[in-house]
Amino acid sequence: MHYWPFIANIAAQRKTDAMHLHAERLSEILGSAAVRSGAALQGFDRGFDPGNLGAELAVLPANAGQVAEVVRYCAAHTLSLVPQGGRTGLSGAASSSRGQIILMTHAMAEIITIDPVSQTALVEAGCTLQALEEAVRLYGLTCGVDLGARGTATIGGMIATNAGGQEAFRFGPMRQRVLGLEVVLPDGRILSDLTRVIKANGGYDIKQLFIGSEGTLGVVTRACLRLASCELLPGTTALVALKDIASGIRLFRRLEAPAPGRLLRAELMSANHANLTALDHGATDLAKFSEQSDCAIFEFTDPDILEGELELALEEGLISDALVCKNQRERAAVWKIREDWAVDRAFPDGLWFDISVPLANLETYLNGLRSRLSAYDPALQLFYIGHLGDGNVHVTINATSPISRRYKEVSKLVYADLTELGGFFSAEHGIGLEKREALADQSDPVKLALMHDIKRLLDPLGIMNPGKVLQP
Numbered sequence: 001m002h003y004w005p006f007i008a009n010i011a012a013q014r015k016t017d018a019m020h021l022h023a024e025r026l027s028e029i030l031g032s033a034a035v036r037s038g039a040a041l042q043g044f045d046r047g048f049d050p051g052n053l054g055a056e057l058a059v060l061p062a063n064a065g066q067v068a069e070v071v072r073y074c075a076a077h078t079l080s081l082v083p084q085g086g087r088t089g090l091s092g093a094a095s096s097s098r099g100q101i102i103l104m105t106h107a108m109a110e111i112i113t114i115d116p117v118s119q120t121a122l123v124e125a126g127c128t129l130q131a132l133e134e135a136v137r138l139y140g141l142t143c144g145v146d147l148g149a150r151g152t153a154t155i156g157g158m159i160a161t162n163a164g165g166q167e168a169f170r171f172g173p174m175r176q177r178v179l180g181l182e183v184v185l186p187d188g189r190i191l192s193d194l195t196r197v198i199k200a201n202g203g204y205d206i207k208q209l210f211i212g213s214e215g216t217l218g219v220v221t222r223a224c225l226r227l228a229s230c231e232l233l234p235g236t237t238a239l240v241a242l243k244d245i246a247s248g249i250r251l252f253r254r255l256e257a258p259a260p261g262r263l264l265r266a267e268l269m270s271a272n273h274a275n276l277t278a279l280d281h282g283a284t285d286l287a288k289f290s291e292q293s294d295c296a297i298f299e300f301t302d303p304d305i306l307e308g309e310l311e312l313a314l315e316e317g318l319i320s321d322a323l324v325c326k327n328q329r330e331r332a333a334v335w336k337i338r339e340d341w342a343v344d345r346a347f348p349d350g351l352w353f354d355i356s357v358p359l360a361n362l363e364t365y366l367n368g369l370r371s372r373l374s375a376y377d378p379a380l381q382l383f384y385i386g387h388l389g390d391g392n393v394h395v396t397i398n399a400t401s402p403i404s405r406r407y408k409e410v411s412k413l414v415y416a417d418l419t420e421l422g423g424f425f426s427a428e429h430g431i432g433l434e435k436r437e438a439l440a441d442q443s444d445p446v447k448l449a450l451m452h453d454i455k456r457l458l459d460p461l462g463i464m465n466p467g468k469v470l471q472p
Contacts, residue, residue: 019056019099022079026059026101029069034060034107044104047087047152051095055082058102064182064190064221067103071219072188074101080466083215085157086128088149090352091432093161093214093468103219105156111135112222119227120179120196125156125220132225142230144171148339156220162212164428166265169256169389171228173428174211180224181207186217186459196224209454214430215465217458236303237325238310239286239334241293245363247318248296252359252388255298255309265299267338268388272381273396280342283333286323290337293320296388297338343383349402353395353414357423362391365421372413373397380410392427411438418442431469440471 019037027035036044036058046052061067074081080100087094096102105126112122116139123132130150133143147153147165157163159181164173171177180195193207210218242248248268255263274290289295300306303324310322325331344350357365366384373380379399386393397403397410415425415438425438440448455462455470466472 022073022077022101023057026057026070026073029073030059030061030066034062034066036060041102045087045152047094048090049087049092049095051092051097052084052087053096053102054098055096055100055102056098057100058084058104060104060107062107064184067108067184067219067221068188068190070101070103071184071186074463075187075461078461078463080463081219082465083156083160083219085126085154085160086149086152088147088153089157089161089432090354090429091161091426091434093430093432093465094157095433105154105219105221108156108221109154114139114141114227115196116141118196119229120224121227122194122196122222122224123155124222125154125159127155129153129155129158136227137230140230141227143225144177144228145174155223155225159211159220159223160214161430162428164387164390164392166267166387168387168392168428169266170264175208177226178207178211178223179226181210181220182222183207183210183218183220186461186464190221191218194222194224198226209458212430214432214469216455216469217464219464235301236306237297237299237331237334238306239289239323239325240296240298240310240313240319241289241321242296243293243318243320245294245366247313248294248388249359249362251296251298251309251313251318254313255300255306256389262301263298263389264301265297266388267297268384268386268393269295269297269338270382270384271295273343273383273385274337276346276383277337277340277342280345281333281336281340283337286333286337289321289323297334338385343396343398347381347398347400349404350396350398351403351407351410353397353411353425354427354429355393355395355414355418355423355425356427357391357393357418357421359388359391361421361423362393365417365423366393368417369395369414372416373410376409376413391423408437415442433468436467436469436471439469 023035023037041058059070081103082096082100083103084094085105108124109126110124114121145165146167158174162173162175180193182194183191252266271290271294274295275287278287313319370382381398383396384393425442426435431439
């Protein structure tokens, strides 16, 4: 028995030596500056998942041709490849482990063309959402997608996870923004389907396979995106104390109706989330505002229309109060309590879920979840934020002590009734590692079988982000 650690050490050293050899070979292919290991790799920001930089080796190819060479090398040596964008995902899709190779898209960040007439943009996968948004705004356009992680989230990563965000109720998630894709397949072939038009009937729409595939079927290298006019900019931002969620939805529908102005954003926050976050930032006025009621943030193009509708909603009892921002400083303070994660700092090792519920059933679902959690363990606290316009809610469940080990038990309570209410257990953050079991349990068995068939067809060696989305 005393020999086993020695044998294990030999095996580990051999694996390390093999990775050093792979690093040398990949340096010959890409150049030494495009291969990182050791301290040079650990110097990157890990992002939201501490396991993102678990591998010993990363490559930063500069174009699709170099990506193809890396993929062919990995296929020849049966090496697992983990594509990574901005590492802002919350489901573990970018996590890596020893013996794998990380493929970072940082070096592919060019905005190739912006066509203001056709309202399209051709970009490389490593371009960040914020960089693209700033570039297209010069033409009076917008990407039509916005996220709190806009400064680091990459277009390729957003496509791979089918990201949604605050404007999905207006423009749809990434699946509806993509016109064309360039993808390197697991055998090194390059699929070039960079269509730049809305109507392109060419049989099976193959590119859709890669949107939401989380890097398990190939590496997105370029994309043609559909843009939208941004003539309508926020004229007014209001923080509203809701009577209840059903009343908030009624107000949302009223604001969304055709009018001289236009609703741009509608975000929901539980009272405890808004209150805790406001206190964490020293915003005592906002904390007092959110003590008792769930809150919503509405952004509208026309100040007069929004204020008029809020006054009417107050008279009708749909809301109990409203705070209309007078300047950019106040707007930033309001958005900070929506986009910050102070709850996680206050209650480390809590549980996080990303679900969608039809608006008609949203209040029923949240009340039911609150009751189930209370019956299971009264010490558990339910927090939520979400996109009121499309029923996507980010649920966090916390306690004064860590509860991360209770994920399996709590997830059953979160997912109960979702299917019956017409909802779904994963809205906009993908499956990754975290939700594989839920996917297997909640999905139609024929759909799940087809997903496995597609994975085997495109990636027979199983080298592309293995273990993610589908359970082995």
